[in-house]
Amino acid sequence: MSSQTMTVVGGGLVGAAIAYGALRAGMRVRVLDQGDTAFRASRGNFGLVWVSSKGGKMPRYASWSRDALKLWPNLQKELVDLTDVDAGLEQPGGFWLGFNDADVRARADLLERIDREVGGIPFKMMDPSELRQYLPGIGPAVVGGSFCPLDGHANPLMLLRGLHAALRHRGADVITGVDIAEIRHDPASGSFEAVSQDRQSWKSDRIVLAAGLGNAGLAAQVGLHAPIASTRGQVLITERLKPFLDYPTNKCRQTREGSVQIGSTSEDVGLDDGTTTDKIEILARRAVETFPALARARLVRAWGALRPLTPDGYPIYQESASCPGAFLATSHSGVTLAAAHCYVVGPWMAGLSQVPAGFEVFTGDRFLDADASFSHDH
Structure with missing residues (x-):
């Protein structure tokens, strides 16, 4: 076990996976999680473990997603063996x-x-x-x-539960109900201090900002650039139906329990995570056009969630040059990339492995070019 400590700000899918990866590699880890008041992206994640068509404008992201899918069965088995929590991974294509x-x-x-x-x-x-x-x-x-x-799907909420259970099982300090407002860096010692809105504070040798939408305000405090905006995704779910859909699709997927998840939208609405009748109608109509039998199914739930999105839709993974030991991690694909965040990013950010090859394309500095324009396909 390393004598150093690492604080991960954010206990969602990205932060929890990185924290668990650092912990299992030998780092002492603390997770500061905002809890149920956070805009949990996992609530609105469609649950696809997906590589097809990803990285059309950035080949390194395509290979990153491809390799993440290969690691997923290991994470699935590890979480089940350690915690008895089944993240529901299926990869039939x-x-x-x-x-x-x-x-x-x-x-x-x-x-x-x-x-x-x-x-x-x-x-x-x-x-x-x-x-x-x-x-x-x-x-x-x-x-x-x-x-x-290569494609498949999983249960985002069970994945999050499994990661948190694994963190606690291995001895991580998971603190919930914490809203971090300030990151302080002591150049003399190289240490960091995370300060909450109510002025509680925690010190560590390393710090990882994995706070989703919160990264936009925290990153600059340690010399990192994180132009992150929110996108709302609305999702529908039906009553439990007799199994009829053996493969996930981009329009809907049937869960192990029999319910059909229908999604999802991508809306620029600020911090409004509500639902709207017009989008629900669009999703329902599209689902019925895809699978007409769904016209007879009852909708039992609709919800919205906010997801962090960079200008080009691709992730940011970066260590601060001015505050070494401070890292930024933000991604729109917390489910697809969960195993790679655990087995690759976690040990790197803990200082226990080298920076992954080709990661220079994922720095937030790419957005500093005033002459560049960006678009995404989400």
């Missing part, structure tokens, strides 16, 4: 479904380019007749789709 020929052609071009540039991300384009061999319930509105055998 996944389908993207399109409603018009232009979108299907664009999808094929994108997947071909990604696999050509990165490698190891197989896919197959299918027409409706072939899709029905795997998804017999699709409707006539679906004109084509793609299949990636």
Whole structure:
């Protein structure tokens, strides 16, 4: 066990995975979690463990997602063995479904380019007749789709529960109900102090900012740049149905319990995490067009959640040059990347392994170029 300590600010999917990875690598870890008052991105995460089409504008992100999927079964088994919490991982492959020929052609071009540039991300384009061999319930509105055998899905809330249980099992200090307002750095000792809104404070040798939307205000205090905005995702869930959907899709997925999760939207609405009738109608209509049998299913719940998003949609992983030992971690894909955050990012940020190859593309400094423009496809 290292004699140093690391504080992780943020106990959501990203922070908990990094904290657990650092802990299992030998670091003494403290997690400062805002708790249920936080804008938990895990509440609105659709639960896909997905690589298909990711990284179209950044090949390193495509390979990062691909490698994360390969690590996921290890994390699933480890959490079950250690905590008896099942994160629900299934990786049967996944389908993207399109409603018009232009979108299907664009999808094929994108997947071909990604696999050509990165490698190891197989896919197959299918027409409706072939899709029905795997998804017999699709409707006539679906004109084509793609299949990636690497894809799957998991339960975001059970994943979060499992990570927190594993942290406590291994002896991490997990403190909830903490809203961090200030990060102080002592250049003489190299230590850090996290100060809460109510002026409690915690000192450590290293600090990781994994506070989601809160990173936007905290990062600058340790010389890091985090232009993070919120995007709202609304999600619907049906009553439990007889199993009919063996594969996750980009439109909906059936959980182990039988309910169908339908999603999701991507809305720029500030800090409003509510639901709206118009978006619920759009999601429900699209789901029925995809699988007409859902017209007979009852909706039992709808909710919204806020997710952190950078200008280009890709993550930021970076150590501060002016405050060594301070790190920033923010990502829109807390479920897909959970195992990589644990097994790769956690040990690196703990100082127990080298910076991962190619991570220079993930620094927040890429957004400092005044002449650059950014867009994302979320």
